[in-house]
Amino acid sequence: MRILHHLPLCPYSRKVRLVLGERQLAVELRAEKTWERRPEYLQLNPAGLVPTLIDENGRAVPDSSVICEYLEEAYNSETGEGTLLGTSLADRVEARRLVAWFDGSFAAAVTMNFVIEKYLKRISGRGQPDAQALRLAYASLREHLAYIGWLAGSRSFLAGEMLSLADLAAAAHVSVLDFLGEIDWAQFPEVREWYARIKSRRSFRPLLNDRVPGMTPPDHYVDLDF
Amino acid sequence: MRILHHLPLCPYSRKVRLVLGERQLAVELRAEKTWERRPEYLQLNPAGLVPTLIDENGRAVPDSSVICEYLEEAYNSETGEGTLLGTSLADRVEARRLVAWFDGSFAAAVTMNFVIEKYLKRISGRGQPDAQALRLAYASLREHLAYIGWLAGSRSFLAGEMLSLADLAAAAHVSVLDFLGEIDWAQFPEVREWYARIKSRRSFRPLLNDRVPGMTPPDHYVDLDF
Numbered sequence: 001m002r003i004l005h006h007l008p009l010c011p012y013s014r015k016v017r018l019v020l021g022e023r024q025l026a027v028e029l030r031a032e033k034t035w036e037r038r039p040e041y042l043q044l045n046p047a048g049l050v051p052t053l054i055d056e057n058g059r060a061v062p063d064s065s066v067i068c069e070y071l072e073e074a075y076n077s078e079t080g081e082g083t084l085l086g087t088s089l090a091d092r093v094e095a096r097r098l099v100a101w102f103d104g105s106f107a108a109a110v111t112m113n114f115v116i117e118k119y120l121k122r123i124s125g126r127g128q129p130d131a132q133a134l135r136l137a138y139a140s141l142r143e144h145l146a147y148i149g150w151l152a153g154s155r156s157f158l159a160g161e162m163l164s165l166a167d168l169a170a171a172a173h174v175s176v177l178d179f180l181g182e183i184d185w186a187q188f189p190e191v192r193e194w195y196a197r198i199k200s201r202r203s204f205r206p207l208l209n210d211r212v213p214g215m216t217p218p219d220h221y222v223d224l225d226f
Numbered sequence: 227m228r229i230l231h232h233l234p235l236c237p238y239s240r241k242v243r244l245v246l247g248e249r250q251l252a253v254e255l256r257a258e259k260t261w262e263r264r265p266e267y268l269q270l271n272p273a274g275l276v277p278t279l280i281d282e283n284g285r286a287v288p289d290s291s292v293i294c295e296y297l298e299e300a301y302n303s304e305t306g307e308g309t310l311l312g313t314s315l316a317d318r319v320e321a322r323r324l325v326a327w328f329d330g331s332f333a334a335a336v337t338m339n340f341v342i343e344k345y346l347k348r349i350s351g352r353g354q355p356d357a358q359a360l361r362l363a364y365a366s367l368r369e370h371l372a373y374i375g376w377l378a379g380s381r382s383f384l385a386g387e388m389l390s391l392a393d394l395a396a397a398a399h400v401s402v403l404d405f406l407g408e409i410d411w412a413q414f415p416e417v418r419e420w421y422a423r424i425k426s427r428r429s430f431r432p433l434l435n436d437r438v439p440g441m442t443p444p445d446h447y448v449d450l451d452f
Contacts, residue, residue: 046373047331061319063326065291070319093287093296100289105273147272 003054005032005041008210009119009179011111012064012103013051014172019068019084019165021203023075027053035124065103068165084165095159098151098166102173110144111173113137118180122214141177145188148174152194171198175207179217185226192226200224229280231258231267234436235345235405237337238290238329239277240398245294245310245391247429249301253279261350291329294391310391321385324377324392328399336370337399339363344406348440367403371414374400378420397424401433405443411452418452426450 004020004027006013020027032041032050045052045062053061053070061070068084076082085092114137117129148170151158159166174195177183185192198204208222220226230246230253232239246253258267258276271278271288279287279296287296294310302308311318340363343355374396377384385392400421403409411418424430434448446452 047327049331059316059319062323063330066319066322066326069295069322070315073318074315089296089300090285092299093285093292096292096295097288100292101273104289105275 002027002056003030004028005030005044005050005052005054007031007034007050008212009115009176010050011107011115011169011172011176012049014175014207015103015165015169016051016053016064016067017206018168018172018203019071021206022084022163022168022201023071023082025071025075065099068099084163084168086160086162086164091160091162091164095164095166098159098164099169102166102169106144106170106173109140110137111176113140114177114180114182119212119215138182141182142187145183145191148194149188149190153190158194167194167198168203171195171204175199175204178221179210179212179215181218181221185220196224196226228253228282229256230254231256231270231276231278231280233257233260233276234438235341235402236276237333237341237395237398237402238275240401240433241329241391241395242277242279242290242293243432244394244398244429245297247432248310248389248394248427249297249308251297251301291325294325310389310394312386312388312390317386317388317390321390321392324385324390325395328392328395332370332396332399335366336363337402339366340403340406340408345438345441364408367408368413371409371417374420375414375416379416384420393420393424394429397421397430401425401430404447405436405438405441407444407447411446422450422452 002025004013004016006017006029008031017027017029032038032052034048034050037048041052042048044054044060047062049063051064051067053067055061055074061067072083072085080087085095113133117134117137121127121129148158155161157163157167158170174183174191199208228251230239230242232243232255234257243253243255258264260267260274260276263274267278268274270280270286273288275289277290277293279293281287281300287293298309298311306313311321339359343360343363347353347355374384381387383389383393384396400409400417425434
């Protein structure tokens with residue numbers, strides 16, 4: 001059985017779960033407490049981060065971007081069918097550009113700040129959220145959601161006319177922020193319309209069932225018609 | 227003419243320059259002061275970071291990881307000749323894993339701390355280097371160089387028996403640290419032997435000629451037999 005070492009509120013793990021779901025590749029999830037730095041896990045992934053995929057053949061594939069490229073190469077048909085990056089060079093540049101933006105700039109300015117301040121500090125007993133860090137993160141969140149809204153308003157999907165890895169990376173980040181109750185949906189109708197479409201996909205269902213000890217997502221988190 | 231918007235001490239820009247050099251693709255370099263956030267540049271790369279490649283056909287390709295994947299797809303022969311990732315799935319996972327490690331963990335714990343404290347603070351007039359940040363960065367540097375040494379000691383190149391993108395990404399980071407005079411080569415003979423081989427390649431030559439106003443690299447920076 002394929003195994004994914006992950007954490008429930010990690011946007012990179014969520015992206016890989018969505019990709020596996022879209023490809024209909026079954027996977028067993030194992031939560032990895034990365035902060036314990038288990039020697040057996042460091043053997044699989046020397047960086048010590050989640051996610052790491054152990055494919056059915058036993059191959060360990062660490063890092064979400066490496067996993068997504070690996071799945072493209074290992075599981076698409078020879079004609080490229082099944083691709084989540086698109087078939088033309090231009091489509092692939094645009095999909096990868098947006099994935100890099102979500103997993104880089106968006107993560108650093110928005111997602112990881114909320115995850116650290118609202119979740120990791122709590123579970124590790126490292127004190128209260130830092131009000132100044134959260135203020136900056138809220139300002140960035142609005143700016144970054146406005147950019148998603150602009151993309152969603154001018155294209156069928158974020159990178160173009162087809163669902164791509166960009167939508168799955170974006171939805172992974174947005175889903176973490178939504179779980180934490182940080183998104184004021186009334187302010188971002190175009191993001192909401194796009195996210196409702198992604199959230200309704202079968203691949204998304206397992207993410208809606210995630211629960212984290214001591215935290216309750218807002219009621220609309222699981223609602224497909226929020 | 228192909229154009230690369232870059233910065234001389236940016237390890238991501240240096241990686242792309244090495245890749246272009248290995249592929250013998252000529253390029254005109256343009257330094258982009260990203261902190262000025264020029265509107266024309268933000269059109270090319272909404273993230274506002276370097277590097278961005280403008281290929282001969284006029285296509286803008288932002289982000290070093292996107293550029294490297296693009297060059298693999300646009301410029302390898304149909305049989306995969308020219309690849310810097312390798313031909314087997316296992317080789318490609320290992321090369322990409324190491325690139326992700328250098329551009330992620332290594333950059334965050336080591337390179338970017340030195341670049342910020344020793345270079346960006348100076349050119350932007352943002353005060354003196356933070357001694358505590360530098361102390362942590364030196365400890366990380368030793369730990370991370372030891373891992374490169376272990377790889378270099380057990381394989382011909384970092385990801386295996388062939389030169390790959392992993393060597394170029396690693397050499398880009400190491401070259402920035404060496405420019406800043408941070409590496410005590412006597413302590414890391416295996417890293418030194420590997421780096422001397424990469425540094426002797428024709429693709430590396432332009433990097434050795436980089437100069438930055440107000441900073442002088444140590445004499446051994448340009449020496450191929452340091």
